[in-house]
Amino acid sequence: MRQQTYYEAYLDDFDKIVVYLSRNSYGGSSNRFYVKDDDGNIYNLLIQSVETTQNNYTKYTLLLNEELEIGKEYYVVHQHARAVILQYSAIVKTQRFDDMFYYDGADLGYTYNNKYTSFALWAPCASRVKLEIAKNNVTYTYEMQRTEKGVFRYSVLENLENATYVYFVRVNGEWKETIDPYGNASIENSRRSAVIDMRKIKVKDYPLPEMKTACDAIIYEVSVRDFTSQKSTGILHRGTFNGFVEENEYTKEKCTGFSYLKSLGITHVQLMPVMDFGSVNEIYPELHYNWGYDPIQYRVPEGSFSIAPQNPYDRIFGLVNLVEECHKAGIRVNLDVVFNHVYDKETHFFENTVPNYYFQMNEQGDFSNGTWCGNDIDSKRKMCAKYIVDTCIYLVKTYHIDGLRFDLMGILDYHLMNEIQQKCKALNPNFMVYGEGWDMPSFLDYRERASIVNSFKMNEVAHFSDRFRDVVKGRTGAHEVNVKGYCSGAVYLIDIMKNVMSGSCTHEGMDPMFANPRNAVNYVECHDNMTSWDKLKECCKEDSKEIRIARHKMMIAAVMFAQGIPFLHSGQEFARSKHGLSNTYEESDDVNKLDYERRNQYQDIVECTKDLIEIRKNHACLRYAEKEEVEENVRFSSIEQQVLLYQCKDSKEVLTIFFNPTNGTFHYEFDQDQTLIYYNKKIEESGCRHLTIVPFSVIVACHKYS
Numbered sequence: 001m002r003q004q005t006y007y008e009a010y011l012d013d014f015d016k017i018v019v020y021l022s023r024n025s026y027g028g029s030s031n032r033f034y035v036k037d038d039d040g041n042i043y044n045l046l047i048q049s050v051e052t053t054q055n056n057y058t059k060y061t062l063l064l065n066e067e068l069e070i071g072k073e074y075y076v077v078h079q080h081a082r083a084v085i086l087q088y089s090a091i092v093k094t095q096r097f098d099d100m101f102y103y104d105g106a107d108l109g110y111t112y113n114n115k116y117t118s119f120a121l122w123a124p125c126a127s128r129v130k131l132e133i134a135k136n137n138v139t140y141t142y143e144m145q146r147t148e149k150g151v152f153r154y155s156v157l158e159n160l161e162n163a164t165y166v167y168f169v170r171v172n173g174e175w176k177e178t179i180d181p182y183g184n185a186s187i188e189n190s191r192r193s194a195v196i197d198m199r200k201i202k203v204k205d206y207p208l209p210e211m212k213t214a215c216d217a218i219i220y221e222v223s224v225r226d227f228t229s230q231k232s233t234g235i236l237h238r239g240t241f242n243g244f245v246e247e248n249e250y251t252k253e254k255c256t257g258f259s260y261l262k263s264l265g266i267t268h269v270q271l272m273p274v275m276d277f278g279s280v281n282e283i284y285p286e287l288h289y290n291w292g293y294d295p296i297q298y299r300v301p302e303g304s305f306s307i308a309p310q311n312p313y314d315r316i317f318g319l320v321n322l323v324e325e326c327h328k329a330g331i332r333v334n335l336d337v338v339f340n341h342v343y344d345k346e347t348h349f350f351e352n353t354v355p356n357y358y359f360q361m362n363e364q365g366d367f368s369n370g371t372w373c374g375n376d377i378d379s380k381r382k383m384c385a386k387y388i389v390d391t392c393i394y395l396v397k398t399y400h401i402d403g404l405r406f407d408l409m410g411i412l413d414y415h416l417m418n419e420i421q422q423k424c425k426a427l428n429p430n431f432m433v434y435g436e437g438w439d440m441p442s443f444l445d446y447r448e449r450a451s452i453v454n455s456f457k458m459n460e461v462a463h464f465s466d467r468f469r470d471v472v473k474g475r476t477g478a479h480e481v482n483v484k485g486y487c488s489g490a491v492y493l494i495d496i497m498k499n500v501m502s503g504s505c506t507h508e509g510m511d512p513m514f515a516n517p518r519n520a521v522n523y524v525e526c527h528d529n530m531t532s533w534d535k536l537k538e539c540c541k542e543d544s545k546e547i548r549i550a551r552h553k554m555m556i557a558a559v560m561f562a563q564g565i566p567f568l569h570s571g572q573e574f575a576r577s578k579h580g581l582s583n584t585y586e587e588s589d590d591v592n593k594l595d596y597e598r599r600n601q602y603q604d605i606v607e608c609t610k611d612l613i614e615i616r617k618n619h620a621c622l623r624y625a626e627k628e629e630v631e632e633n634v635r636f637s638s639i640e641q642q643v644l645l646y647q648c649k650d651s652k653e654v655l656t657i658f659f660n661p662t663n664g665t666f667h668y669e670f671d672q673d674q675t676l677i678y679y680n681k682k683i684e685e686s687g688c689r690h691l692t693i694v695p696f697s698v699i700v701a702c703h704k705y706s
Contacts, residue, residue, distance in 0.1 A: 002365035003055045009076035010089035010365065014067050014096060017045060017086065019060040019076060020053070028058035030078035035064070035086065037074050045076075070100070071150060073127040073173065085173030088125040089365065092357040097124075098382040103149035106390075109182030110165075112195055117160040121167055121180070122383060123353045124150020128170040134192070135163035162312065164192035169353055178352035181387065184299045184394070185312035188282045194312035203320050203400040206327040209267065211430045213625035214462060214518045214565055217403075218613055219334065220266040221526055222570035222594070223291065224274060224305050224322075228257050229593040239285070239589075241274075241305045241318030245325035256596045262329045264606075265613040266568070268432070269326060270334040270405055272527060274319060276300040278343035279586065282309040289592065291527060291585040293407055294343040298391045323399050334403035334432060335395060339388050340411035340440075345375035358384050360443040370411055370442030379412040380444065385419070388412075392420050396427045406435030410451035411442050414458050417450040421460045434462035434521050434565070456515050462565055464521045467513055468500040472558045473524040473532055474539050478582060481530065481538045487554045487661050488540055491642045497659075498636040501646050503563035505627040508636060518625040520564035524555045525572045530582045533575040547663075549575070550696035553608050553680065554659060557698040560612040561646065561657055563624050563634065570594055573609035574602040611682035615700060619655055621648040639666045643693060651705070658691075658699040666693040674701035 002008060006025040010018045017035070021028040035043040045062040053059050068074060074086040091097055101124040111118045119131055121144070129144040129152040144152035144167075164187055169176045179186060183193035211217065225239040234250030235257050237243035244258060251259040261269065273292030280288045282303030292302060301319045303309030323333050342348040345367075350358035360368035360376040368376035379385050395401055404424070409417065421433040437452035447454070452463045469476065471493050474485035484490040486497040499509035503517025514520045525532040532555055536548045543551070552575055559566045569576070571594050578584050584591050599606060616622050624630050637645045643666050644659040656674070660666060668691040676685040678700035693699060 001367070003053060003057045007078070007082060007084045009084050009086045011068070011074075011086055012090035012363070013094060014091065015064045017062040017064065017076060018089075019062060019078070020057045021060070021078070023052075023056045023058060026078075026080050028052075028056075030060070030080065032079045033060065033062055034077055035068070035074050036077060036083070037072055043068070070097075070124055071127055071146065073170075087172040087355070089356055090361065090363060092125065092354060093361065093378075093381070101150045102382045102386075103151055104386070105151070108151070109180055109184070110195060112160065112197060114159045114161070114197075116155055116157045117195055118155040119144070119153065119165070121152045121169075121353065122150060123152055123169055123171065125354055126150075126152065126169045126171045130168040131165060132168060133160065133163050133165045135160060160195045161197050163195045165195065166192050167353075171353075172355055176352035178349045179297065181349045181353060182299070182390075183297065184398070185316060186276065186297060186300050186303075187312060188303050188309040190276055190278065190296045190300075196312050196316070198398075200313070201316055201320060201398060203398075204324050205400065206324070208327060208332060208430075209330050211267070211332075213623070214432050215563070215623040215625045217268050217332075217432060217565055218266045218560075218616065219268045219270050219521070219565065219567045220261070220264065220570060221270045221272065221336075221567065222261075223272040223527070223592070225289075225589070226592050226594050227261075227570065229589045230596055233257050233596060237307055239305070240307055241301070241315070241322045242307055244322050254596070258325065258329075260596070260599070261331070263610070264573070265610055265617070266331065268332045268334050268402065270336060270403075270567075272336050273338055273407075274302055274305060274335060275337065276302050277338075280304045282306070289586055289588050293338050293585065295338045295341075296343050296348070298337070298339070299394055319399060323401065327400070332402035332430070334405055335401050336405045336407060337392075337395075338407040339379075340377055340406075340408040341371040341373040341375050342377075354383075357381055362443055368443035370440035370444075371408055376411050376440075376442045376444075378444075379416045380448070385416050388416060389419055389423060392424055393427070396424050396431070400428075402428060402430060403432030403434070406433070406450075408438065408440060409435030409463070410438045410440045410449045411444070412450045413444060413448045414450040414454050414461075415448075417458055417461050421458075425460070432462070433460070435464070437463035438466075452513065455513070455519055458519070459515065460518075462519050462521050463514070464523060464526070464567070465500065465504060465513065465564070467496075467504055468520065468522045468562065468564075469524050471496045471500050472555055473535060476529040476535070476582075481535065484539050486644070487551055487558060487659070488536060489551075489661055491662060494638055494641060494644055497644055498646075501558065501562045501636070501644075502630050502634055503624075503627075505563075506631055516625060516627045517563040517630055518565065521567050522559050522562045522564045523567035523569070524559060525569040526567070527569060527585075528583065530580065531569070531576045531578055532572060533577050534580045538580070547696055549602075549605065550680070551661065553605060554661060554696065554698050556605075556609055557612050558659070560616045561622055561700075563622070563630050563648075566616065568609070571599075573606050574599040575605055608681060611678065614682070615678060619653070619702075621650040621653070621655060624648075639668065639693070642666075653702055653704045656701045656703075658693055658697070658701075660693050660695060660697045663695045665695060667691065668693060670701065670703075672703050674703050676700070677702050
């Protein structure tokens with residue numbers, strides 16, 4: 001933010017300096033300027049233009065006759081002999097700066113062995129960097145050496161395992177303390193980075209079920225904390241990595257926690273943010289609740305999910321164990337990552353190492369706010385993109401994860417998303433990359449955004465389908481709570497319902513939204529907005545509880561049977577309620593916990609969900625990944641433009657699926673004998689020709705080819 005003090009100077013290009021003088025200081029007037037450094041060198045400046053701003057400043061655009069050395073400390077002096085630090089500003093946004101200082105090495109952070117540890121920090125605008133190391137209650141400080149590409153280095157010739165460290169970076173005339181951007185371990189509350197022996201971090205691999213395409217996935221979103229925070233779970237380490245996979249006789253008998261997760265039949269668990277975030281005190285986690293979309297460190301697991309957050313290894317071992325146990329149970333693990341913004345820009349290591357570089361900023365020095373957090377990440381900068389790609393690769397290699405879900409992915413650029421997908425898939429052939437492709441109002445050119453409107457530029461990246469959500473359930477905005485979807489009673493949406501059930505990749509019912517069904521993540525509920533059950537209570541107040549339950553089952557059936565990638569929010573399968581609240585990111589454990597007592601109350605919906613999952617797994621025609629397969633094998637019709645008939649086939653069978661969201665009874669005659677495999681619950685009834693479709697029902701009929 002510019003125009004905050006009496007006198008400011010910014011290096012905006014290699015030959016351009018912009019100065020702001022408050023009109024309350026010397027009337028904002030100066031007829032000459034020059035640059036000086038600490039060595040006594042003087043550089044004259046040519047005044048190119050002078051203008052008065054709306055904030056009562058005079059803005060001077062000055063030209064340099066000779067280039068300055070990036071990384072040195074300079075001052076701009078005006079005619080009244082006052083000097084101000086020259087801040088490295090928009091120059092860091094230039095292509096030339098990126099080309100000059102791009103570093104493609106793999107040694108940023110630290111390199112450890114038991115004889116020495118080498119440290120490397122990319123800080124091209126810094127004039128000095130100090131490394132402070134603490135071990136055995138003794139603190140040492142070392143002056144780091146600037147090397148090529150603006151990388152500062154230092155090696156300590158001793159065993160530093162379990163030592164902690166921070167950097168002190170001198171940039172723009174100030175010393176800034178920062179943890180290591182490339183650090184992979186830390187102590188509690190992100191106070192200091194830590195040195196660990198990565199050879200001790202080993203993930204044991206287990207064989208996983210075959211996965212031919214992303215459409216074989218059934219994703220289950222869950223918070224590590226919510227999953228076991230309820231006191232009656234019988235779990236010792238509630239709300240932690242260890243507690244997530246903890247099993248005992250009680251959890252098995254009562255089917256809570258991990259015992260419950262394994263019973264559902266889902267293929268992937270998507271963990272809400274598990275990398276270090278700033279909104280929960282790691283020593284006293286009960287003081288605050290937060291989902292964790294407030295990133296501080298991208299390579300360090302969150303300490304509030306650890307039993308011993310002061311121990312740099314414990315949180316890492318906890319996450320490793322969670323992944324291992326899920327894999328052992330045949331469940332893949334996806335991580336929800338938040339690369340679109342940071343918790344606090346002014347104290348974050350991005351800003352403290354290379355100010356302005358990592359965040360979208362315009363020529364006036366204003367920062368983009370498409371995230372509504374005041375600091376949108378600038379993925380078009382080469383070292384920012386490298387950081388994100390390197391971090392994703394690190395997470396895959398270190399924790400053997402199976403996918404990444406990107407929060408507010410539309411803030412990032414689509415080239416980056418394609419690179420992440422390609423490089424992660426090279427490590428894991430079944431790797432998934434998907435995210436929120438909302439078209440956020442950032443400074444990034446809309447043609448570059450990794451948003452749904454550009455989904456056709458991201459062939460293997462999937463997006464959450466808000467069209468599916470709004471058509472099946474109803475709109476989710478705070479002022480649209482009464483707006484229904486097809487399954488909640490808006491039968492006029494039946495044609496668009498055909499579109500979303502086909503993965504929104506054809507012209508069926510509406511223009512396509514995606515190139516292929518594998519690009520569509522179909523959902524009606526996630527951590528954001530009201531739960532489906534709370535939404536139904538508001539928009540279907542005229543319905544009895546039994547009818548709302550039937551509609552709720554129908555929405556889950558739509559998710560499971562649609563072409564594309566199905567996504568469930570934890571607790572959706574037992575009518576999870578958050579008391580009508582739409583955004584509970586910092587409410588309380590009582591509001592956000594997974595309520596196993598409620599699960600017992602709505603066990604019928606749980607069993608229904610399991611049946612629907614099993615049907616999807618057993619019938620390949622529900623899981624087409626290519627548009628051409630959908631066009632060839634999927635057909636739609638209706639009964640009286642109210643009941644949806646959705647037919648899909650392959651070489652072995654044809655399924656006919658009926659959705660009746662009305663209170664009417666309808667009849668249908670088949671040309672051939674059918675086996676009913678689902679009629680509001682799993683059944684096995686052969687020889688069916690005449691079908692009576694009762695109100696609020698979902699029916700699946702199957703005909704096997706002889």
